[in-house]
Amino acid sequence: MTPSDRELVDALVRARDPRAFEALYDRHTPLMYGLALRLVGGHEGEAREVVQDAWIRAAERLSAFAWQATLSTWLCGVVVNCTRELSRAKGRDLGLNLDDLPLAGDDARLAGTVDRVDLERALAKLPDGYRHVLVLHDVEGFTHDEIGELLGMRPGTSKSQLARARTAMRRLMEEGNRDGT
Amino acid sequence: MEHDPLRALSGPAEPPPELKRAVQRALRARGLLRRQQPWARLAYGGAAVLLFITGVVVGDRRGATPIDRRPRFAILLYGDSAFGRRGTESARVAEYNAWADSLARRGALVLGEKLATTGWSFEGQERVSRVDLGRSSGEHPLLGLFIVRATNEAEAVTIARSCPHLRHGGRLTIVSIVPT
Numbered sequence: 001m002t003p004s005d006r007e008l009v010d011a012l013v014r015a016r017d018p019r020a021f022e023a024l025y026d027r028h029t030p031l032m033y034g035l036a037l038r039l040v041g042g043h044e045g046e047a048r049e050v051v052q053d054a055w056i057r058a059a060e061r062l063s064a065f066a067w068q069a070t071l072s073t074w075l076c077g078v079v080v081n082c083t084r085e086l087s088r089a090k091g092r093d094l095g096l097n098l099d100d101l102p103l104a105g106d107d108a109r110l111a112g113t114v115d116r117v118d119l120e121r122a123l124a125k126l127p128d129g130y131r132h133v134l135v136l137h138d139v140e141g142f143t144h145d146e147i148g149e150l151l152g153m154r155p156g157t158s159k160s161q162l163a164r165a166r167t168a169m170r171r172l173m174e175e176g177n178r179d180g181t
Numbered sequence: 182m183e184h185d186p187l188r189a190l191s192g193p194a195e196p197p198p199e200l201k202r203a204v205q206r207a208l209r210a211r212g213l214l215r216r217q218q219p220w221a222r223l224a225y226g227g228a229a230v231l232l233f234i235t236g237v238v239v240g241d242r243r244g245a246t247p248i249d250r251r252p253r254f255a256i257l258l259y260g261d262s263a264f265g266r267r268g269t270e271s272a273r274v275a276e277y278n279a280w281a282d283s284l285a286r287r288g289a290l291v292l293g294e295k296l297a298t299t300g301w302s303f304e305g306q307e308r309v310s311r312v313d314l315g316r317s318s319g320e321h322p323l324l325g326l327f328i329v330r331a332t333n334e335a336e337a338v339t340i341a342r343s344c345p346h347l348r349h350g351g352r353l354t355i356v357s358i359v360p361t
Contacts, residue, residue, distance in 0.1 A: 016215040021208065025201055030193030037194050048200050052271040055204045059213040089269050119186060138187040 005071040013063045025055070028072055032079050038135045039083040041124030046086060053082040080136070080150045087128040122172040130165035137162050207274050210281075211295045251330040253291060253358040254337040256344060259321040260351040267349065276345045284329060289340060291328040298322050321352055328358070 003011075003023065011020035032054060036047040058078050065074060123131055132151065136142040137158070144155040144162075151158070208214035265273060277293070284290035302312045327344070331337035334357065341355040 012214075016213060018205070018214055018216075021205070021214055022201075025204065029196045029200070033196040033200075034192055034194035038190060044197070048197060048203075049269055049271050051196065051200060052204050052207060053269060056207055056211065056213075056270065056274075059208050060211070086269055089267075116186075116189065119190060123190075134187070138185065139190050141188070141191070 006067065009062050009065065009071065012059070021059075024071075028075050029055075031072060032075055035076055035079050035135075035140065036083060038123070038139055039080065039132055040086070041126070041128075041131055042120055043124075050079060050082045050086055053085070054078045057082065076140075077150055080132070083132065084151070092128045118173060118176055122169055122176060125172050126165065126168055130161065130168050133158055133161045134165040134169060138166075203271075203275070206278060207271065210274060210278055210293070251332055252337075252360075254329050254331060254334075254341075255356050255358055256327040256329060256341050257323055257354045257356070258325045258327070258344075258346045258351055259353065260324050260346070260349075261321045264324070264351050265349050273345070273349060280343070280345050281327070284327075284340065289329050289331060291330060293325070293327045295325040296323055298324070324351065 003020075005024070005027070008020040008024050011017040012024065029051060033047060033051050036050040036054070037044070040046040040050060054075065058075055065071070069077075123135070126134065133147060136147050136150065137144070142150070144158040147153075147158040148155040153161075205214060209216055281290055281293045299311070299313045302310050325346075329337060329340050331340060337355055337357070341353060344353060346353055
């Protein structure tokens with residue numbers, strides 16, 4: 001029988017069991033790495049760094065994990081925090097200038113048929129702060145309350161940043177289309 | 182319902198194979214993961230080789246396990262709240278691991294460990310208190326230590342000078358271990 005996350009975490013915390021860690025790693029890292037890749041705009045080296053930091057931090061804090069969320073959700077939260085720290089460490093601005101872009105409507109999602117490569121390219125060009133909110137909401141499906149908790153902001157701020165992020169994204173897509181024709 | 186192309190980007194991605202080993206190394210360096218028992222590997226992979234070697238050399242080299250009698254030194258690593266602001270934790274750990282590996286290759290490394298900044302403080306048997314050195318302002322908590330072997334103090338100082346901890350704004354102290 002496949003051991004549950006809780007059993008594996010117990011073995012890791014109590015006995016620092018390498019096999020338990022390997023099972024947890026194999027089970028959760030693809031999701032963490034996918035999220036990290038999107039949050040850093042497709043930069044593989046940075047995504048590796050984020051996931052490594054996230055596992056270190058998770059292993060340090062697993063003994064205090066209260067199982068109020070699934071392990072997978074908690075690990076994704078750790079990935080988000082590590083991504084933010086990496087952005088700060090690299091001197092990239094996370095504070096968004098709320099006046100630099102007009103607000104789009106909150107429901108103004110990108111719609112229709114859009115090439116995946118164009119999307120990824122545009123995402124990579126977004127400032128880190130915009131990209132984090134956009135990825136968490138529009139790609140990963142987090143609510144504004146959850147994003148507020150993850151990023152340490154009010155849900156209202158998450159909403160307004162998302163609207164601006166979508167506007168920025170749309171502009172980048174349009175620029176990409178113009179350059180490509 | 183309108184199709185949302187961004188949602189299609191969601192999902193897992195195949196992590197690079199070397200990442201797992203890097204994470205395991207980093208966790209072991211912090212004492213968060215037990216080392217695989219080398220005896221298990223020897224038992225399966227190297228048993229035949231060992232038996233052969235034992236059979237060949239046991240006659241005239243019995244009990245000849247070399248004992249390193251060089252003096253040992255403790256390199257104690259300290260850092261205040263400003264320590265490690267440059268770069269990321271994982272990059273720093275990789276740098277320290279590479280340094281420790283280079284010492285190990287030269288036979289100079291005995292031990293290297295990172296320490297938590299919280300613990301328990303004892304004064305006699307009665308007074309026990311929780312300490313959080315990381316939060317005490319103006320202090321340089323002990324962050325980790327290396328124990329190395331060197332032929333003399335000068336060589337030990339040279340080793341300590343090459344420690345990446347100094348490049349990250351940390352302080353270190355080197356003291357010789359008194360054989361008892």
